[in-house]
Amino acid sequence: MKLIILALFASFWICNGMIEHIPLPGGLVDCFSRYSEKTNVVDTVGESIASFCFGQYMWQASRELGLPGFNITREAYNWAQSLLPKPISHRHTRQAISPNLRIRKEYRRLTDFERANFHRAVQLLKADTSVAPTMYDALSSIHQGMITTSAHGGPNFLGFHRVYLIMFENALRTKVPSVTVPYWDSTLDEPLINPTQSILFTDSFLGNGFGMVNRGPFAGWTTLSGPLIRNIGQAGSLFNADAMARIVSSIRLAQITEPNAPVNSSLEFLHNQVHLWVDGQMGSLDTAAHDPIFWLHHSYVDYIFELFRQNQRRFGIDPTTDYPVFVNNSMHMAMYPMGLAGLRNIDGFNDRFTSMIYQYEPSPRCSLRFPDCGSPYLRCVVNGFQPRCVSVDWSGASRVSVIRQQFVNNAVQGQRMQAAVRLNMLNTARRQQAQVTIQNQMRMSQQQRILANMQRQQIQLKEVENAGLDDPSEPSQMQRRSVHRRMKRSFKRRGFTYLPYDPRGSSFVNSKLNINSNIQLKMLPPMNPNVPRNIQNASEGTFMPPSMPSDMCPAIPVTQGYQNTFNINGRSDINQWVYIPVKVIYQRPPTYNNYASYPIVNGEMEAEDIYFPNTAMKNVMPTGKPASYPHCQAQESGAGKVFISSQGINYMGTYKEYAVVDHRLAISIATAYVAVKSPKLGASQVFLNAYDSCGRICQPFCKLAGVAGFQRCSGAFRVTSGFPKHYGTNYGDAVTHLWQFSKVDSCPIMQDNNIYIQFHCNFKESWPFGMRPAASGQGGNAAALDEIEEPELSGGQANAPPTACRVGNGCIISNGCNNCVHGTTYPCIGACDMYSSCQNGFHHVQRCPDNTIFNQDEGQCLAGACPNNSNAWWHKTIDWK
Template sequence: MKLVILSLLALCWTCNGMIEHIPLPGGLLDCFSRYSQKTNVVDTVGESIASFCFGQYMWQASREQGLPGFNITREAYNWVQSLLPKPPSRRHVRQAVSPNLRIRKEYRRLTDMERANFHTAIQLLKADTSVAPSMYDALSAIHQGMMTHSAHGGPNFLGFHRVYLLMFENALRTKIPSVTIPYWDSTLDSALINPTQSILFTDSFFGNGFGMVNTGPFAGWRTLSGPLIRNIGQAGSLFHANDMARIVSSIRLVQITEPNAAVNSSLEFLHNQVHLWVDGQMGSLETAAHDPIFWLHHSYVDYIFELFRQNQRRFGIDPTSDYPVFVNNSMHTAMYPMGLAGLRNIDGFNDRFTSMIYQYEPSPGCSLNFPDCGSPYLRCVVAGFQSRCVSLDWTAAPRVSAIRQQLMNQVVQEQRMQAVARLSMMNAARAQQAQVTIQNQMRVSQQQRLLAEMRRQQALTKENENAGLDDPSEPTQVQRRSIQRRFKRQLKLNTFKYLPDPRGSQFMKGNLNINSNIQFQMLPQTNQNMPSNVQNSTDAPYISPPVMPADMCPVIPMAQGYQNTFNMNGRSDIKQWVYIPVKVIYQRPPTFNSYDSYPIVNGEVEAEDIYSPTAFRTMQNVMPKGKPASYSHCQAQESGAGKVYISSQGMNYMGTYKEYAVVDHRLAISVATAYVAVKSPQFGASQVFLNAYDSCGRICQPFCKLAGAQGFQRCSGAFRVTSSFPKLYGTNYGDAVTHLWQFGKNDICPTMQDDSIYIQFHCNFKESWPFGMQPQQAARGPGAAAFDEIEEPEVSKQPIVSNGPVNVNPTACHIGNGCMLSKGCNQCVNGKRYKCIGTCALYTSCQNGAHHIQSCPDNTIFDPDDYVCVPGMCPNNSKVWWHASNVNVWK
């Protein structure tokens, strides 16, 4: 009887599924539509578009939907606002540069004392609870969508963060007056083969980059969003020098800011990729400021912004007035309140910041004539005729990781054992030293004679050639080759490498082989550990890193886990989450060709491996051959194993979760499963956007079980999860596994319950647009104007008669959510806005022939004459805001 009940439950699993597909929200759809016209997935990494658009959507949605955030008291808010006095109301007239400016340097250019002071000032802000919950937390809590409206998604991105940085710097200087915010020039790290090994992620700088931060100046931090976490290098990308040069050489603000800048020239879009690269708290706009890396990253953005402004002046353009007239959101208009220190958006472009308060030291550079980068933590790399500064990797850091330290200890121990064996030979070695010196001198003399003989033979050959003698030439050439071989052999015999012995022996032959996989070259003992108080100087010694095993650093190890914050609506607790099983169907990447297993036909080895999709005619028509854009750091594992990340991002709650499935790059098609967490529906229905991409950033297509359809159908990736029966989730990871798999008795092999899976992702490397578009429309390319809304509710075309005070035009129609248009639903001009009659704050934005309902922020109303939101109050407004710039603050 029990088995029958379980069978019925399994069959009923999808009867009234508690996971159901929903359309993408209008704001997210608008962003995807805009980028479909800007670029395509062949030129731009798909995941970078998805994460950027969703981040912008949630920044606005958190305010409009009133999502819970990180609480801040009025006293704390007032303290933050007091960190920057309001400038004069009139536009600042450019003045001569003040002689007492603060100087912001690249992080690695700080002296050890300056860097220690900077770290100490941050720690003092974190420890000072006179402003609740602490001074640092109060500052970081300001950076969330509920409290700052124009910080992202438009041209004021640069002005807002310029002001925000200065407020933070002023707070630091209340603790240590000499401190300024350094900037992190991540182009110095992106040039590394493996940027995750940058010296910045050591305990002398940022601390560790994987998992919970437990080393460095911020070890053990507890932020408003839980323990400080990072997952560096698993998504996104660092800044690249060519992108920064493109931005600096632009002359108009509209060319480098949203929404009009090209993708590779949008400073905000590119800056978002660095957030993703660091991940953890930095991976979400709402929590990014909780990690101190945030301030250094944005300081570099501000530095690039300042270089751009200097270039504007060279072309006769006034940076203080070059503010775009057209913006995609009224909160980004020049005169809109910024929300910081009573400023307007245009005030962030005032000259007084860099003429009266601070300036930037140029980013480190070097040349062939001056190959010093001014820091012991940077080295000058010469490629052709170009030179650039590049960060040291962490193998040259004062303290190395536990794994590598263990390997180094093993090498030292082996050397010590060898040194003990050599002690008995010390006297004999010293006695032979003089003889070795004499032998070396004799070899040098022999080499000189060989060189002289070679030159004589070359001269003789030239004489013979000039005299037209053909017969003597061949013997001369043979003799010349013989002399060259003898010379090279002598050089090889005479090449010895002597390195100091850790036990005091004067000589030890170099390149000690411990085993076939690990080779180390011991460095002079004085340079094995970097001095703890090295000050920057032009004669700072370059410290070469030891030669480490090659297989330890090409890519992030497959076993490297992913640490989630488990933060939801400002609270970190795994009990708020439930787990949904997801299937991944992964096709072999078109660039993977290292399986190294080849068929043999008639004794001859064929060129293509046996698993190549192009080797079989039956597969050529069904396996796509596209090459979507990928992250520059993307590298294949030699084992063939790869990762597909699945992320869940809340649409009616603040919280993200990420997990990965391991797939096989070698096979034509492989299948894997993963379990991704979403908000538990016991706290109310959860609306979530699921997104999947491989480790190269290539987006996977979502397919789900739509009502009334057989099998899996193409869908948007947006879902609603409720607590109604049957439950298609596990209250924890263990429940999710046992729900998906049926375990029998007596060691019967577990069987997957396919009915338990509602969504699967197909990673097929097509070059079509993946975000909410139907396949036939995606094929039209990035310039296609049409953009399908999947399962969008039908708009009523019938006139609606209202019994209210508004006289309704007979041609009016109801859009939904209380919005009724007076000129009919078919009257839609792309880019135009329409007022919802009978309301003061609702309007629609026409995008690609469809109306999308928008709402003005609180304390503003829609002006039908100028088609923008302007300050004002709606009658009977249920929300009362105490601050004029629409900042919601809890007591």
């Protein structure tokens, strides 16, 4: 009997080990709660919310927790500050535009010479060690939460990065005086079926996009966070033209900035998705500036910001004074110091920058009449009968040298044509102008008739498709095939590629483009400002931009690896990490229900796939349709990825791994090994998050102390170095720890007791992290789940009144849980720099900024310092280290 009891006790101890569940930090839950009020996982991709909130939390927490950052000397910081203009007196009147402005262009609109100069200037900054560690590294070190806490999470996001870009641009111009920072308009890549094949990620532009950057102008770079790494296209999304138009058409700054902007109009929120799409150093705010693509991305953000400001003026709004009154952090207030060259936040909105220093060349556009995007690396294509400029992809990169020569030849032809036109125009300019105008009008009329006819044909096809969608009969199928053949012939005669209509809503058949070497495009000579545009185009004949085929699968192969930086607190070393096994239980997505595997009954084939969920299956496994990334597509094999990321709470470091799952099966199970900071360096507090390749969040389940089986949890836990260990010091140790290999010829046995956390990917339409109110009598508590226990009372908390309410993160208030008045603040018992803010019936724990304490009478943080008492409760109950 004693042996049985000891065995049960040992089993219980091994299940829980030295990994224990902890509540999410109050600041993180605060962000989750705020976004749960703004949107939901049906309208917004869950992973985009999770990554944005955690990035914002760690940006501020790194300073509050005193985490090590990337070193920058006082001399380097002073040098960086000297690159900026002198402090600006904020004027309300618009300044005159200087005639000698720098012009920032889209990256692909640079000439080869201009692009080479930009690359050379960046390389020279990286090589210059007169400012330690290098000029480039000194500038990139400024973009971290330890130094610039107000650069993210509020309206100063736009002003700070505008000033930061000028600092970088001025540094470049000390090396190559003619250089400006180009911008990367990712809306030119987003329409591609596979944006990872954009020509941007070739040797002539930014270098490779997968793994360590070992090609291109930045090949072999060693950054302050280790080798330069990218993992493009595996999470996040690029800018969308519709979203940018929505932002530009807004008229108030509060409508496009945090914390007031709707999710789909928040420029900061949307910009974060591009960071995730590039990943590697770009995936973390503290290391993003280590990759040169950071500057190009933020230059485009600034370009959109400038278009928005121009729109404000059309409505009579002064963009230099339209700063939001309500901000969620005092450091984002208009008059708060920006932290750059003595500027205030409001100074980042001064007109001086775009009237005296730089302006933007408009993003490339094209039309049926003028189908030239002004670059051999861009193509004018038709998408839904709307011509637009789209990037060339690298499958055509082998033709770049040919294209460049052809572009030069066309330029020579254009110059010859210019001379001929000048001679002819001396006597017959008006007559030629009239003839060309009539010809263009006739061509445009003909094109409009063609487009109208094709639109009518597509409408007819939709009607036929919809009418026969549920009719599997042979006559119906033959009728639809006949219509498709007629449409294909009709489009081919007019120079278009036919994109078949998909009535089930295939996302890439109608909207995504694939530009590859199989498409023969007609090159036009560059536009010459000295020659009338209609005369230049008249000599070229009728041009019809091609529509692009959709025969390429856009999904990234499951064999495509993922490269981590292995960086913790500014140091990259795999020996700082340990591996924890994670189980993934994956439920088939609701959109996957046919794999051409049909049952046969009495010799006859049935119409319904055997994998199609029947009624009984739907009852026990209900699914919803949470939002997914726009590039989300299926693998032809039926395999998919579930990513699991670990993000440090008391350290700066992120690790990501993925498990391969089977879309065909109703339920599939996979395992992965995710790294966290080694507890030998101190107890590790970490947040685990899982999502599929479409960005749909999975539900975390943990083994909680005293509770059998797996229970819903927050995904946050603490790992210590005590025994028994539930991790491996390396990947191999983690595998042998999870699997029992008793004999050479025996089948390995999984040791389920060594799995502490698992994720259920079930496509629920609810946010998986704990933001629900506590049980009856506990009031609204957004900081902890019902299962999470608060720390025991100590110090000043021990004298808490009976009506005290635990509001999470070690904060206890005396007013009771049921007396939460919106907009009211409550001091935490025994604390001097923590308080609870009531928002919409929920308590949110807040910590005052450095060198401030909470003043109960004023209800806000004021200048002051907490008593240096090591016995105080706030040094005991929260183990920040």
